[in-house]
Amino acid sequence: MPMKIVMAVIKPFKLEEVRDALTSLGVHGLTVTEVKGYGRQKGHTEIYRGAEYAVSFLPKVKIEVAVPTEIVPKVIEEITLAARTGQIGDGKIFVVPLEKAVRIRTGEADADAL
Amino acid sequence: MKLRSILSATLPGLGLALATLGPAFAQDAAPAPTIDKGDTAWMLVSTLLVILMTIPGLALFYGGLVRTKNMLSVLMQVFSVFSLVAILWVLYGYSLAFTAGSGGLGAFIGGFSKAFLAGVTTDSTADTFTKGVAIPEFTFLAFQLTFAAITPALIVGAFAERITFKAVMLFTTLWLTFVYLPIAHMVWFSEGYLFKLGALDFAGGTVVHINSGVAGLIGALMVGKRIGYGRDLLAPHSLTLTFVGACLLWVGWFGFNAGSNLEATGGAALALLNTILAPAAAGLAWTAAEAFEKGKASLLGIASGAVAGLVAITPAAGLAGPMGSIVLGLVAGVVCYVAVTMVKNALGYDDALDVFGIHGIGGIVGAIGTGIVAAPALGGYGVGDYTIAGQVWTQIVAVVVTLLWTGVGSLVLYKIVDLTVGLRATYEAEREGLDLADHGERAYNY
Secondary structure (H helix, E strand, O other), X not given: OOEEEEEEEEOHHHHHXXXXXXXXXXXXXXXXXXXXXXXXXXXXXXEEOOEEEEEOOEEEEEEEEEEEHHHHHHHHHHHHHHHOOOOOOOEEEEEEEEOOOEOOOOOOEHHHHO | OOHHHHHHHHOHHHHHHHHHOOOOOOOOOOOXXXXXXXXXXXXXXXXXXXXXXXXXXXXXXXXXXXXXXXXXXXXXXXXXXXXXXXXXXXXXXXXXXXXXXXXXXXXXXXXXXXXXXXXXXXXXEEEOOOOXXXXXXXXXXXXXHHXXXXXXXXXXXXXXXXXXXXXXXXXXXXXXXXXXXHHHHHHHOOXXXXXXXOOOOOXXXXXXXXXXXXXXXXXHHHHXXXXXXXXXXXXXXXXXXXXHHHHHHHHHHHHHHHHHHOOOOHHHHHHHHHHHHHHHHHHHHHHHHHHHHHOOOOHHHHHHHHHHHHHHHHHXXXXXXXXXXXXXXXXXXXXXXXXXXXXXXXXXXXXOOOHHHHHHXXXXXXXXXXXXXXXXXXXXXXXXXXXXXXXXXXHHHHHHHHHHHHHHHXXXXXXXXXXXXXXXXXXXXXXXXXXXXXXXXXXXXX
16 A cells, blocks of 8 residues: 655644644654754844844744545645644645555554554 | 052152052051951951852852853863962962062062962061051962952853863963963052053952953954854853853952952942942843843853943942942943953954953043043042042053053963964864873763
């Protein structure tokens, strides 16, 4: 059964909302990484004793979920709704093909592993 | 030697200096002066407070301001400088600073009569500002040790993140010997050139702050700017730790200033009070200036302002009235704000942790300002026929002498260090971080 990894880079404070939205969809596993990045937001300025720094790499959170292909559109919709603030810097979602998945404890593969 | 009583009787000007100036010198065969256990206890506590200022106060204040990859190098440099100077002080530093020198040189440096603390025992005494009242000499020299230790430690902030550890250790040894000791002698010893001029420096505005500030500036210029200065993000990695350091500095400074009174009296309490008021005013002044100019008041700003106020009140701590301290603090806060945020950027030198902007400029403001706020007419405690104009002029002379001595001396010493062990880390070492390059360690492992 075809699977995808849905990868989303979002604002850190939106993590809980996105997790709740995915749980309601029946997606029960999530991997979270703390990252830095920028898109068109281009960061902001910080000042330390008069020294201005253009901070272009802003803290973000990257989540990755492995899901069956048929629920990908719903997953994208749920993440978008939960993570959106309407301000620039809300982030992006990427969908990447997934060849194989295995649950380490039991050895189950693919659909049974998700 | 009854220098103190002879000179007090015959030279009013010198008597003025002796009565109001910095820490006293030791007498060998005085008619048994009184040692008060309260004074001694207070001086022991003051010594501890100043040690806390350096380790870990200054270490954390500076450490938090550098990037994670250099945190450990700052902690190591400060701790090592403290330890090194402690040893050198008892070997020869105390003797060269606080004994009589030979002939004409005596105005500029002491002698070796107390090298290895020869002749100093638990019964030896050191004079205070009150005739006939003394403290144990060990107490006095331990207290002065902490001053000698913090001064070179302050300098490392100027060239943080690109100096080598070897350079710091060698420079500290040379600088203590050829720059700090002569200035300490000139300002605080009865035969010292500036002491005899009547210059007022209660706790070390010239000896510690202008001295280290200027040495820092020259070091920053000679070592050069950090890679990526003006382009990369060189922001502080932990203002939380800088905050802890700043608080330790402020609290420790009560030992620095109030301890310089040498007795547990109303004078010490005055110095303590002034050491609360000046930095409070200076921090608020910096905050106001920053909010006015940039729109936001930062924590680094108020902490820096408070330190600037502490620096400025240092030469005036036991001489200014409380109201004068507030004014001095306000002025120092604004002037140092301008120096650090505008002048430094305009001139483009990389004084990484603002040693010159805060200690150098703050020290100059304080040293000259002391001439004004010590005036009895303004609530101060200057003695004799005090004229503001006269005293300010004397203060200016002291500042200029200090600037020249430190300026030229530091320049020469940096050159020597550069030609022997090298000042600056290699490009790769600086990029990787001094923690790994110089010490084989990481400050953080997560």
